[in-house]
Amino acid sequence: MTSISVDAVFCPRCGRPLGPAGIASGEHAVCRRALDLEPPRYCAYCRRRMIVQITPSDWTARCIEHGETTESTWGPA
């Protein structure tokens, strides 16, 4: 399962606001599972759609405000 920062405000998959339980909430159960096979698309802090580039071996997701997330910085739970 993929983890995101505890101070994330928005779901990185669907872009909807995260409640107090964060992405662990039941509302985002589908997103949580899907993120095992998808890179994040929305910035977890500002909900901007990120520029995502995927190569066979890795990926990067860049928010113009909050910078770049990579596979290695995203990290498993």
Added chain:
Amino acid sequence: MTAQPGVDGIRNNRGMTEQVATQPTASPTSATTPTSAADILTVAREQVLERGERLTYDQILAVLRTSDEQLEELLAIAHEVRMRYQGPDVEVEGIISLKTGGCPEDCHFCAQSGQFTSPVRSVWLNIPELVRAAKLTRDTGASEFCIVAAVRGPDAKLMEQMRAAVAAIKGSVDINVAASLGMLDADQVQDLANMGIHRYNHNLEAGRSYFPNVVTTHTWEERWETCQLVKTTGMELCCGGLVGMGESLEQRAELADQLGELEPHEVPLNFLNPRPGTPFGDLPVMPANDALRCIAAFRLALPRTILRYAGGRELTLGDLGTRDGLLGGINAVIVGNYLTTLGRDPKEDLALLDELKMPIKALSDTF
């Protein structure tokens, strides 16, 4: 569709013959007797395994209608066919998106269409990144590296970018370069062949009768014509499609049959991974046993063709199903990530091939 010189009939799923551009050969599948699910396995052994003759439309449909109880035997036959006509080698490929998103077409399964509210943003990959990705792909043992662009067809800018990219990759990485750039005209086909493109991918996506439910911005016939053009140049044709898009079993059989008629060098088999924001975003994931029946059916419809696991296998089949498919007709894989979604760690796939004693096809065996 208006009849044209040099056209031939392709049977649709209702048994009707329609006119599409193709080679002037009659479909060998049009005069067959319906086969029941009960005796299709015997037929498959005698016809495909022993004589090397592909299944007809009705026979493919009978395979797709086999029961779960018959699945193990069906996969075993498909595996025997693969081993006899293709051997134990597995062709490994990496794919990469040169131009992502913003596509004007409306393929209902695709997150890269500019017509849907998909979260995928438009972006181009630069050439140093392409070369780096090609090197990392080659390091897995892969012999094929496919550059993909989300376009209707390539414009002059994209062709120039391809020319530079192919030259840069060929200058530093020992790997076949493939391309997937949408619909082509004859000049573009020749241009790509001259660049040294080894294989060109252009999928039929769906059986002809279901295609209007999947794409409305271009026709199945336009795709067929690009495929025929590619075959005239010496480039290998890679042409497959997706299953699990809401098509009937008849339409699924139709796709396999039409691919058999087309005779591509490779068929990539995708299982729909419903993407958020697309018209097919809420469709259910295909049941694993249906996906395995598809693999066997496509193998028996295409006994001498490379049959590649493409997108959606992780979601549809999981680890166990992936193994079953490799023992049920599949003889090629895409390793690593896809264009907008992620795949398994290449190490896991390579370890599985090693365990199954399926050697990676050497680059020298791909010419």
